Amino acid sequence: MSITNEFVAIATRFQRTTRAGQSPSERKLASLRPRRPMTVSRRDFLRTAAASAAMTPYFWTSHRVVADDKNSRLRLGMIGCGGKGRDDSKLASEHGDFVAVCDVDRGRAERYAANPALNGDGQRKLDVYTDHRELLARDDIDVVICATPDHWHTPIYVDALLAGKHVYGEKPMTLTIDEVKVLRKAVAKSGCTLQVGNQQxxxxxxxxxxxxxxxxxxxxxxxxxxxxxxxxxxxxxxxxxxxxxxxxxxxxxxxxxxxxxxxxxxxxxxxxxxxxxxxxxxxxxxxxxxxxxxxxxxxxxxxxxxxxxxxxxxxxxxxxxxxxxxxxxxxxxxxxxxxxxxxxxxxxxxxxxxxxxxxxxxxxxxxxxxxxxxxxxxxxxxxxxxxxxxxxxxxxxxxxxxxxxxxxxxxxxxxxxxxxxxxxxxxxxxxxxQKPISDVVTxxxxxxxxxxxxxxxxxxxxxxxxxxxxxxxxxxxxxxxxxxxxxxxxxxxxx
CATH class of the missing domain: 3.30.360.10 (Dihydrodipicolinate Reductase; domain 2)
Incomplete structure (x- = not known):
């Protein structure tokens, strides 16, 4: 086989895994997905921005949200304030503004809240929680970054998704096999986006x-x-x-x-x-x-x-x-x-x-x-x-x-x-x-x-x-x- 034909094989086979037909589990997930409501709230917009952009006051550039509109940058919450959370929050802060942090160790959460990288060099006062449910109850948080120990991943991802929040969650996605099944249902029911931290x-x-x-x-x-x-x-x-x-x-x-x-x-x-x-x-x-x-x-x-x-x-x-x-x-x-x-x-x-x-x-x-x-x-x-x-x-x-x-x-x-x-x-x-590269199915x-x-x-x-x-x-x-x-x-x- 020539190098050219070998690369045709690359393209063909790789496309099957990236774009082409869905697996049975993907089709099952799609069948569970609820229909979108006709009315578009602020959170509904965040779920369906591509289709609804004209109906909202938000304006997106091809790279990022325009920062001079106070509503154009998403509002973020951080759950889990350890070393990995520090890395994730730094990356997320390029795309939105943190307004709250949460950790069951209050001292850790307070140190995070005082971090200039999260609070805009002291321009924002971040609220501190020790119970993630209180953070998720807020209507003004659009995206949650979760970097807790593994046994808390699925509970927090499920709670956040069902609260209408998009989620960046650390790996491993779950503690058990059955939790994978639960999380698939939560993503389908919520209509929100979950990106898992399998960054490779x-x-x-x-x-x-x-x-x-x-x-x-x-x-x-x-x-x-x-x-x-x-x-x-x-x-x-x-x-x-x-x-x-x-x-x-x-x-x-x-x-x-x-x-x-x-x-x-x-x-x-x-x-x-x-x-x-x-x-x-x-x-x-x-x-x-x-x-x-x-x-x-x-x-x-x-x-x-x-x-x-x-x-x-x-x-x-x-x-x-x-x-x-x-x-x-x-x-x-x-x-x-x-x-x-x-x-x-x-x-x-x-x-x-x-x-x-x-x-x-x-x-x-x-x-x-x-x-x-x-x-x-x-x-x-x-x-x-x-x-x-x-x-x-x-x-x-x-x-x-x-x-x-x-x-x-x-x-x-x-x-x-x-x-x-x-x-x-x-x-x-x-x-x-669009579907994230680290989606709940694969x-x-x-x-x-x-x-x-x-x-x-x-x-x-x-x-x-x-x-x-x-x-x-x-x-x-x-x-x-x-x-x-x-x-x-x-x-x-x-x-």
Missing amino acids: RSCQWFREAIAIAQSGILGDNLTATCYLGKGNSGGPFQVKPVPKGLDWDRWLGQTPLVPYISQRCHGSFRWWYEYSGGKLTDWGAHHLDIAQWALGAIGTGPVEIEGSGVHDSRENCFNTAQTFRGTLKFENGTRLIFEDGGEKTNGILLQGDRERIFVNRGKLVGNLVNKITADPKWNKEIRDAAGGLYDGPYGLPDVQLNNYANFGEFDAASWTGVKQSHMGNLFHCIKTG VGNSTIACHLANIGLRLERKLRWDPNAERFIGDDEANAMMSRKQREGYEIKIA
């Missing part, structure tokens, strides 16, 4: 790696191997008094009520199955997502799961997998291997029986990479195949694609620009009514894959999965692990 989807070289894998250039028997890094170990940890200003009951939310241990919350929450899924839902939410897309399986799920891992079962210890390895097999014959990787470099290896490439947040490398990126047809074909992802103010910079021989010269600013594009995509979709599929991987590690036996029914086949124990008992008063509900 907006990264140029990850998209190029996907196109290479789907082109057939790598050969047959395509396999993706995701190196995620080792999980943390530690404990037993000691019970301590709850710090002043922290609502520990509310921090725990839907999870069991337990005494306060500092290592349970803030940055180390992800090493407890009660609140997260360890490396599989931390880095796995990024790398398994890209790998599943590269394998041509982002519209479905695996049919077989197996794996094993080392866990600490002692009380008051980190209990997510420390070392692990497993495999997801898909109906199209491809395989996704996930492992801690030991000392191997974090990233994704895509390999067929002819060629292989490796991609992570710093590089895209492989024998064929320089050869195909040097061909001028690559630049045109990949842009066409990506459906305009790289074009315009909300895409990536309108420049020639990189020659990766000198990739080591790239600095952190390159990655920052990509993150801004992912955040910018949310605001672009609010304006146009991210839901890769989130389920992460949860399936974790269930496989914990049960340590071969599991069969029906991706259409979204149930394990003949395994009651595994099916019981698709959900968790939610503590009274913190149940996730859709009226």
Whole structure:
């Protein structure tokens, strides 16, 4: 096959995953979507801006909202005031103005409210909340940025969507498989936009790696191997008094009520199955997502799961997998291997029986990479195949694609620009009514894959999965692990 024909294959296959026919789950989601009301309120406008622009006082430029109209910049609320929230809020502030912040640790929320990057160098006084429901009850907030611990993602996303707010929410999208199903319903019912923080989807070289894998250039028997890094170990940890200003009951939310241990919350929450899924839902939410897309399986799920891992079962210890390895097999014959990787470099290896490439947040490398990126047809074909992802103010910079021989010269600013594009995509979709690049359906599929991987590690036996029914086949124990008992008063509900 010539290089030209190979790139035609890239375009054809990539378009199938970006623009063409919907998967059954996407069609199901569309069928649940309510009809738009004939009257257009301010919030209705924000949901249907592209169709209703002439009926509102808002004016959008091709790049961003005009700042000299007091109503032209969206009003934002921040929920979850940790390190990741700081990054997300900085990016979001380029597109709107924060008016309120919320965290169950009041001290954290107050420090956020005093941040000049959020309060317009002191020109705005940001209201502070410790209960997200109070923030969501406000009529003057259009978009919510959520960067809480994982067990609060779905409850807050659901509450925000049903309150008529658009949402930028951190990954992983959910704590359990069943929460994915709940969140699909919430998006469909609300008509609002949810963008999940799987920002590698907006990264140029990850998209190029996907196109290479789907082109057939790598050969047959395509396999993706995701190196995620080792999980943390530690404990037993000691019970301590709850710090002043922290609502520990509310921090725990839907999870069991337990005494306060500092290592349970803030940055180390992800090493407890009660609140997260360890490396599989931390880095796995990024790398398994890209790998599943590269394998041509982002519209479905695996049919077989197996794996094993080392866990600490002692009380008051980190209990997510420390070392692990497993495999997801898909109906199209491809395989996704996930492992801690030991000392191997974090990233994704895509390999067929002819060629292989490796991609992570710093590089895209492989024998064929320089050869195909040097061909001028690559630049045109990949842009066409990506459906305009790289074009315009909300895409990536309108420049020639990189020659990766000198990739080591790239600095952190390159990655920052990509993150801004992912955040910018949310605001672009609010304006146009388009589907965001990290939509609830396809991210839901890769989130389920992460949860399936974790269930496989914990049960340590071969599991069969029906991706259409979204149930394990003949395994009651595994099916019981698709959900968790939610503590009274913190149940996730859709009226």
